[in-house]
Amino acid sequence: MELEVYRRYSQMARGLEKAELVFKNGRVFSSGTGEFIEGDVAVADGIVIGVGTYEGETEIDLDGKVICPGFIDSHLHLESTLVTPGELVRQAAQCGTTTFIVDPHESANVSGTDGIDYILDQTEDAPANVYVMMPSCVPATHVDDNGCLLTAGRMKAYLDHPRILGLGEVMDAPSVINGSIAMHEKLHLFQDRVKDGHAPFLSPGDLAAYVLGGIDTDHECVDYEYAMSEARNGMYVLIREGSAARNLEAIVKGIVEHHTDTSSFCFCTDDKHIEEIRKEGHINYNVKRAVQLGLPVEKALQMATIQPARCYGLYQLGMIAPGRQADFVILDNVTDLNVTDVYHCGKKIIKDEKVEVKPCPPHLK
Known part of the structure; x- marks a missing residue:
């Protein structure tokens, strides 16, 4: 200043x-x-x-x-909302979400870096803060086929972009755990930034190895027990409540029952269709529902605000x-x-x- x-x-x-x-x-x-x-x-x-x-x-x-x-959605795919990026941001912002942490891997799977550029361009002047995580698994695994092979070399050009926060959800957990050269080149490229996970149902040993690889978050927890195993391993748990998956009730009920410290928990929508956003709301719905389940309102609001800001290094928010x-x-x-x-x-x-x-x-x- x-x-x-x-x-x-x-x-x-x-x-x-x-x-x-x-x-x-x-x-x-x-x-x-x-x-x-x-x-x-x-x-x-x-x-x-x-x-x-x-x-x-x-x-x-x-x-x-x-x-x-303002509320923060700690993980979402704009493509899954079934409207243009600008329209989604407009609708969700009216629900109180002022920051969106977007993973455009669906666009990248179809159009490669052109798809990432499209998301960045379409949200440049949005009435909110829109940050992007660089898709890590394009294609998702070595057996998948799609429109692009996104390597660490192709990611380097985006490192200096002011709205690229880190590495998007690492769906190919076996490549992390087994030491794939290509995967660990990506992890090393983003070694000083947040790296999102995608790690449902890993065994304790595999989860430990996954976190050793540098993974910081996960939004795939479907129950309280697995969420706690990730939190105990030092991960942020992004509690998902969208259209394709609704995990909030199971996890929050466990938090309330066990009086769990909530400092490792945030909220996200992941995939939520526009008609459900119009009907229910966005992150404000997550907050309301968590409070209805017995979570103190102060804890719910922290999970929608300061905790995702700290997780992603957005200290101005x-x-x-x-x-x-x-x-x-x-x-x-x-x-x-x-x-x-x-x-x-x-x-x-x-x-x-x-x-x-x-x-x-x-x-x-």
């Missing part, structure tokens, strides 16, 4: 100057401490200036509502605190958890506002 900019923000943070925008009379969810606090939230240039007592050039009266960090991005979900209360408004970089997302659909490149039609 440039010094002159900091000095201006510092004046606002100390209450010596009015902030550009202040949310007043709300209950602020402090995701870092898991508590609700009374206070105003001051914003300037799309970032949080402070939480406390503030005056603003523009003020929004929350009238007792809850202001929470997931928390309402000075210097963080001003992505907010406004909830009616802590019981019903209905989303009333959503803000991205301090700007309100207009409900049902149409987005421009970029033309598909001719070679991808």
